[in-house]
Amino acid sequence: MSSRTAPSRALLPLVALFCAGYLAPYLMPTVVGRLTTGLALSGSQAGAVGSALLLGSACAGFTLASRVERIGRARLARYGLLMIAGGFTAAAATGHVGLVVLGCVAGGLGSGTSTAVAAVGIAGEREPHRVTVLGLLATSAAAGALYLVLPRLGGGHALPFAAIAATALLVLPLTRRLPAAPGPRATAATPRTAPPLPHLGSGVVLAASMLCWSLAQNALWGVSGRIGLDRVGLSETAVGMVFAVALGGGLVGVVAAGALGPRLGRAVPIGAGTVVIAVCVAASASARGAMGFAVGEVLWNTVYPVVLSYVIGLAAALDPRGRWAVYAGSASSLGVACGPLTGALLGARLGFPAMGGVLACLLLLAAVPLTAVARGAGAGTWRRRTVAIGRRAAGRRAAAAAMARSEVGRAA
Numbered sequence: 001m002s003s004r005t006a007p008s009r010a011l012l013p014l015v016a017l018f019c020a021g022y023l024a025p026y027l028m029p030t031v032v033g034r035l036t037t038g039l040a041l042s043g044s045q046a047g048a049v050g051s052a053l054l055l056g057s058a059c060a061g062f063t064l065a066s067r068v069e070r071i072g073r074a075r076l077a078r079y080g081l082l083m084i085a086g087g088f089t090a091a092a093a094t095g096h097v098g099l100v101v102l103g104c105v106a107g108g109l110g111s112g113t114s115t116a117v118a119a120v121g122i123a124g125e126r127e128p129h130r131v132t133v134l135g136l137l138a139t140s141a142a143a144g145a146l147y148l149v150l151p152r153l154g155g156g157h158a159l160p161f162a163a164i165a166a167t168a169l170l171v172l173p174l175t176r177r178l179p180a181a182p183g184p185r186a187t188a189a190t191p192r193t194a195p196p197l198p199h200l201g202s203g204v205v206l207a208a209s210m211l212c213w214s215l216a217q218n219a220l221w222g223v224s225g226r227i228g229l230d231r232v233g234l235s236e237t238a239v240g241m242v243f244a245v246a247l248g249g250g251l252v253g254v255v256a257a258g259a260l261g262p263r264l265g266r267a268v269p270i271g272a273g274t275v276v277i278a279v280c281v282a283a284s285a286s287a288r289g290a291m292g293f294a295v296g297e298v299l300w301n302t303v304y305p306v307v308l309s310y311v312i313g314l315a316a317a318l319d320p321r322g323r324w325a326v327y328a329g330s331a332s333s334l335g336v337a338c339g340p341l342t343g344a345l346l347g348a349r350l351g352f353p354a355m356g357g358v359l360a361c362l363l364l365l366a367a368v369p370l371t372a373v374a375r376g377a378g379a380g381t382w383r384r385r386t387v388a389i390g391r392r393a394a395g396r397r398a399a400a401a402a403m404a405r406s407e408v409g410r411a412a
Contacts, residue, residue, distance in 0.1 A: 011131065013174040014121045017077055018135030019142055020084060020171045021115030023164050024053060024107065025336050026143035028218065029243065030150060031160050032340055033225035033236070038157035039097055047222055047344035049097075053104035053111075054218075054337030060112025061119075061330025065323050068120040074178040077117045081175065083110025084168035092161035100157070107164065112333060114168075116326050121178070122312070123322030129313035133258040136305040137251060142167065144247035151240040202373045203324045206315060207331035209373070212366040213274065213311075214332040216359040217304065218339025220281050223347050223355075224297065227285065231352055232293045242294045249302035257306040266310045271371035273307035278363035285356025314374055 024031070028050050035046035060080075068076055084107050091103030122131045150159050197203060228239035260269070277300055284296030315328040346355040 010121055010125070010178060011134070013077070013171075013177045014118050014125070014131055015134045015138050016171040016174050017081075017114045017118040018122070018132075019138040020081060020168050021057075021111045021113075021118060022135070022139045023142060023167055024057070024084075024088075024111050025218070025333075026139055026247070027146060027160050027164065028054075028222050028336075028340060029225040030147065030240070031157075032222050032344075033229070033239075034155065034157040034160060035100075036226075038155060039095065039100065041097070043223070043226060044341065044344045044348060047340035047342075049101055049104055050222055050340035051337045052101055053108040054333055054339070056105040056108025057112035057115070058330050058333035058337050060109045061116045061326055061333055064113060064116040065326035065330065068117055068322070068326070073117050073121060074175050076113060077175040077178055078172065080110045080113030080117065081168040081172045083107065083113065085110075085165045085172075088161040088165040088168075092158035092165065103161070107161070110168070112330065115329055115333070117178075119312075119316075119325040119329050120322035123316035123320060123325045128316040128325075129261065129309060130258060132309045132312045132316075133254050136309055137254045137258075140247045140250040140254060140305060144244045144251070147240045147244040147247065151237045155236075197319060197323060199318045199324070202376055203315075203318050203327065205369050206311075206318070206324070206373045207328045209366045209369045210311065210328050211331040211335040212362055213370065214335030215338050215342060216335075216362040216366070217277065217281065217300075218336045219343035219346065219359055220285055220339075220356065221343075222340030223343040223352070224284065226347070227287070227352055228293055232287060232290055234290060234293075238290070242290075242297055245294070246297040246301035249298045250305045253302040253304070253306045254309065257309045265374070266314050267371050267374040269310045270307055270314070270374050271367050273303050273310075274363055274367035274370065276303050277307065278360040278367075281363060282356040282360040285359070286353035310374070311370065 031053075032043075032046045032050045035041050035049055036043060039046075041049070064071075064076065087103045087106030087108070087110055089103075091100045091107065094100060094103070118135065122128050122135070125131050146160070146163050150163065153159055224243070225239055228234045228242060229236065234242070257269070280296050280300035280303070284293060284300060287293035287296055312325060312329070315325040316322065318324040343355065343359075346358060350358070
């Protein structure tokens with residue numbers, strides 16, 4: 001298989017794996033809301049179940065970051081998808097809280113496994129930002145469709161879990177198309193052995209910042225359904241419609257990110273986008289009317305995937321083998337895991353408006369190191385390109401001088 005045909009063959013399964021792994025976090029508001037109504041759990045208890053699910057995803061990512069190639073992409077992807085299907089099917093089939101929690105943890109482990117394989121594969125592609133954009137596009141479309149359909153199919157906690165499990169089973173046949181070898185960028189960088197992690201300082205700062213960045217947003221995302229239902233007074237169908245429109249805005253944002261590409265670098269989209277997200281988080285949490293709530297949610301979800309695509313691209317640029325992409329994604333999953341419980345506790349103790357202010361401040365603090373890492377990575381890329389151009393120019397000058405000397409020698 002040539003290096004030019006490998007990326008196109010792996011593109012569809014990588015995008016599908018990305019979607020299957022990220023679908024559970026995207027559906028967290030309806031999962032938490034239905035656990036509250038379907039199993040008669042309190043908001044904090046339902047948030048804790050959601051956090052257990054996402055904590056399993058984070059643990060799988062941290063564990064598998066440097067082991068994906070050793071185990072094999074296709075094999076590991078199949079294991080992950082089967083765990084998603086089995087765990088969430090079990091959670092959907094029972095009303096016993098303990099079994100639901102176990103099913104969620106198993107499904108979360110599968111989600112983390114799938115996203116780890118996807119992150120390693122995407123980092124090895126020639127255009128990781130483009131593949132990330134396609135993955136976010138697929139996830140936003142699937143989640144938006146489910147937010148429209150699920151309220152019309154009835155209540156209870158089973159439907160969201162069953163939808164996630166069905167998605168994993170649909171993706172499973174595509175794992176046959178995953179290459180056994182690393183991608184072309186990873187192969188060129190490390191043909192036989194994996195070196196130590198490059199850019200250790202930048203990678204650690206990126207991962208820590210991603211934890212805070214994701215925690216702040218998912219603390220609100222996990223309770224957004226409760227804000228719409230309890231504070232604003234919307235019906236479940238209306239809240240689902242708002243979320244569907246918001247994820248439709250996410251589709252627009254992802255398309256815009258793909259069209260924009262690297263023109264502005266990474267620092268500007270990451271820094272400015274996070275500031276916009278912070279404003280939206282504060283506005284959505286303090287909204288009292290349907291219009292304010294909807295505008296905050298839609299604008300937030302439009303900008304969020306744009307910033308996320310550049311952050312994932314930044315992590316992939318730090319290590320072509322994809323290890324920093326997995327670590328940063330797992331740190332993000334850890335923040336996502338703490339989000340529902342954090343949002344439920346802050347909302348219960350401070351109220352939703354004060355919670356929004358705290359989360360907005362945390363986002364603004366996280367924007368500073370994220371932007372600094374993006375600027376450093378961009379400067380490093382610029383320096384490498386400058387050195388390469390200088391070397392090529394020096395080589396051409398040396399060749400011209402040698403040719404001139406040869407001509408002089410022949411004339412003499």
